[in-house]
Amino acid sequence: MEKQGIIKSIWKGFQQNKLALAAFKLIVSFMAIALIAGFLANDKPIAAKHNGQILFPAFKEIAVNAGLAKWNPALQHADWKNLDYAWSVFPPIPYLPNNIDYNNIPPVGPFDAQNIESLRWRHWLGTDALGRDVLSGIIHGIKISLGIGLGAMFIALILGLFTGILSGYYGDSGFRMSRGRFFLNLVFLLMGTFMAFVPRLYILKDAMQSTVWEILKELGISFSIIAIFLVIANVLALLLQRISFFKKRVALPVDLFIQRLIELKLSIPIIFLFIAVIAVTGPSANVLILLIGFTAWTGIARFLRAEILREKELAYIEAARALGYSNSRIIFKHLMPNVLSPVFVTFAFGVSGAILAESSLSFLGLGVSPETVTWGSLMASSKQCPTCWWLAVFPGIMVFLTVYSFYLIGEGLSDAANPRLKKI
Numbered sequence: 028m029e030k031q032g033i034i035k036s037i038w039k040g041f042q043q044n045k046l047a048l049a050a051f052k053l054i055v056s057f058m059a060i061a062l063i064a065g066f067l068a069n070d071k072p073i074a075a076k077h078n079g080q081i082l083f084p085a086f087k088e089i090a091v092n093a094g095l096a097k098w099n100p101a102l103q104h105a106d107w108k109n110l111d112y113a114w115s116v117f118p119p120i121p122y123l124p125n126n127i128d129y130n131n132i133p134p135v136g137p138f139d140a141q142n143i144e145s146l147r148w149r150h151w152l153g154t155d156a157l158g159r160d161v162l163s164g165i166i167h168g169i170k171i172s173l174g175i176g177l178g179a180m181f182i183a184l185i186l187g188l189f190t191g192i193l194s195g196y197y198g199d200s201g202f203r204m205s206r207g208r209f210f211l212n213l214v215f216l217l218m219g220t221f222m223a224f225v226p227r228l229y230i231l232k233d234a235m236q237s238t239v240w241e242i243l244k245e246l247g248i249s250f251s252i253i254a255i256f257l258v259i260a261n262v263l264a265l266l267l268q269r270i271s272f273f274k275k276r277v278a279l280p281v282d283l284f285i286q287r288l289i290e291l292k293l294s295i296p297i298i299f300l301f302i303a304v305i306a307v308t309g310p311s312a313n314v315l316i317l318l319i320g321f322t323a324w325t326g327i328a329r330f331l332r333a334e335i336l337r338e339k340e341l342a343y344i345e346a347a348r349a350l351g352y353s354n355s356r357i358i359f360k361h362l363m364p365n366v367l368s369p370v371f372v373t374f375a376f377g378v379s380g381a382i383l384a385e386s387s388l389s390f391l392g393l394g395v396s397p398e399t400v401t402w403g404s405l406m407a408s409s410k411q412c413p414t415c416w417w418l419a420v421f422p423g424i425m426v427f428l429t430v431y432s433f434y435l436i437g438e439g440l441s442d443a444a445n446p447r448l449k450k451i
Contacts, residue, residue, distance in 0.1 A: 037368060040443030047439025050432035058430065061170035065089055068120035068163035071107045075115035085118065094238040108176060121148060122160035124167045124400035132158040133186035134415045142214035153406045153417040161417060165425055171401050174317050176382040180374055181318025188370070190285050194328065195335030196358060208264040209271030211259060219256030235313045236396070242313050243297025282332075297322055304391045305393055312395045315388065319381045327373050334366035372441045376419040379433035386426050402426050 042048055056135065059315040066073055071084035084107060087210065090096035108121070122128070128150070136153040143149055143226075154159040193202070204212075227249060234245040268274045301318055308314050347357045365393065388394035389403025402422040409418035 032180065035438065037371070037443045044442060046438040047442075050439070053428065054436065057169050058173060061173050064119075064167050064170050066121065067118055068122060068124070068160070068166045069118045070121055070123050070126050074118050075109055076113040079113075086411060091237070094240050103223070105192070107142075115339065116149075120151075120160065120163050120166070121153075122163040124164040125398060126159060128154060128158040128160070130158075132156070132322070134158075134412055134418070136415070136417050152421050153415070155418055156411050157408075159400060162420060164405050164422060165402065168400060168402045168405070168422070168425070169429075171312060171399065172382045172426075174379040175312055175319070175385045176433075178316040179319035179323060179379045179381045182317065183323040183327060183377060184370070186321070186324035186332060187373075190288075190330025191328040192335065192358060192363075194282045194285040194422035195332035196354070196362065197214040198282045198337060200278040202279045202281050203276045205264065205321050206270055206273055207267035207270070207277065207279065208261065210273070211260040211264045211267065215256040215260035216253070218255040222256070223252040226333055227251045232308050235308050235317075239313065253322060272442060285328065285332075289328065292322065292325055295323060300391060301388065310392075310394060312399070315385055315394060316328050319384055323377050323381065324376065328368055330365060330369045330373050334360060334369055338362055338366055349419060362387050368440070372437050375401050375433050375437035375440055379430040379437070382433070383409045383426070405407050 041051075060067065065088060069085050071088060071089070073083065073085045075082050075084065081262075082102075084102070085088070087096060087098070091098055131150060134139050134154050134156055137151060143148060149163070150160050151167065154160060155164075155208065167400040178185050200274065209338045227245070231245055231249070273415050300322070304318055305314060344357060344361060347361055352361075385394055385401070386403035386406070389401045390407045394403055395401055402425050405422040406426075409415055412418065
């Protein structure tokens with residue numbers, strides 16, 4: 028069956044699960060809110076006319092945060108609430124998560140009397156101990172939680188697919204390489220990794236606290252350095268293969284190596300690993316994405332390996348080999364469309380786990396940077412005010428809805444991909 032046909036079949040079966048479909052729609056609505064969070068909760072107007080100029084501060088803020096633009100020095104620290112406008116259009120919630128309302132400290136609840144100028148400035152879900160608006164924090168927290176969950180699992184998906192394919196398809200004897208090429212690639216890989224990360228450690232550490240584009244640029248440079256070293260290694264391998272000893276091809280036990288690597292990862296307490304890395308780099312959403320991504324790939328790899336081991340012994344794979352198809356064609360055109368269903372399921376469950384991990388770490392003060400408001404940090408602030416029930420209830424509801432929705436999506440995908448549940 029072709030990949031497109033399998034995806035359509037899974038989607039058709041998924042739609043029959045009403046609870047999973049409702050959860051999927053809820054997650055899509057959360058994603059939509061995350062994309063327009065800056066237009067729903069912001070202390071800057073969406074559009075305004077000031078000193079004869081038409082401004083779009085909310086749009087400009089998005090560009091500035093992405094590193095694509097800079098503020099006009101005259102407006103960089105402007106008090107947007109009190110500027111003189113000819114006209115203005117403010118978001119429905121006129122607060123950013125970090126805006127401090129000194130008139131509503133100590134915390135006020137959603138049903139308490141609030142010291143505000145008018146109903147437009149009301150804190151509909153109350154404030155925290157610093158006077159920050161809870162509803163604004165929850166709305167912007169959607170972007171952080173989904174960004175960390177999806178970003179981390181995307182990294183885990185890439186690593187899991189790569190290692191799962193190598194481990195399942197090639198095993199311990201299917202991947203062969205000349206001794207010279209193996210030796211040089213191993214040596215130059217270690218050298219390239221050292222040169223790509225150790226001398227650039229402080230540059231990468233600063234990038235972790237910067238924008239996504241900055242960290243992608245710096246990681247791109249590091250991986251380019253590794254690629255250059257590997258190219259040099261393979262060029263030198265052509266010369267080294269003139270010696271008969273180095274020319275002989277040997278089987279590499281990739282399955283054994285990957286399985287031992289997975290066992291090593293599983294033997295390390297993840298929470299201690301997170302604490303150690305965050306102590307060096309500092310808390311950051313980018314650090315969390317990388318940490319969770321580089322520790323969550325093992326589940327995908329093991330599921331994919333098991334599926335490939337079962338699938339590659341079937342008749343259609345044997346026929347493809349008999350016809351002389353290349354390994355890459357067999358893997359990507361024949362194997363992958365038939366083994367991806369458990370990967371989708373594991374990905375959905377992994378996103379919920381990543382979001383829960385972020386909330387837990389933020390609750391412990393080990394998540395994102397302290398000035399960033401997240402669902403976990405809002406719940407953590409309830410420890411300082413045990414009577415402030417709204418600080419635990421509303422963020423907790425969001426964590427529950429998001430995690431449980433991804434769980435239902437995973438269950439729905441699992442049922443849709445299970446041939447025993449399909450009507451023949």
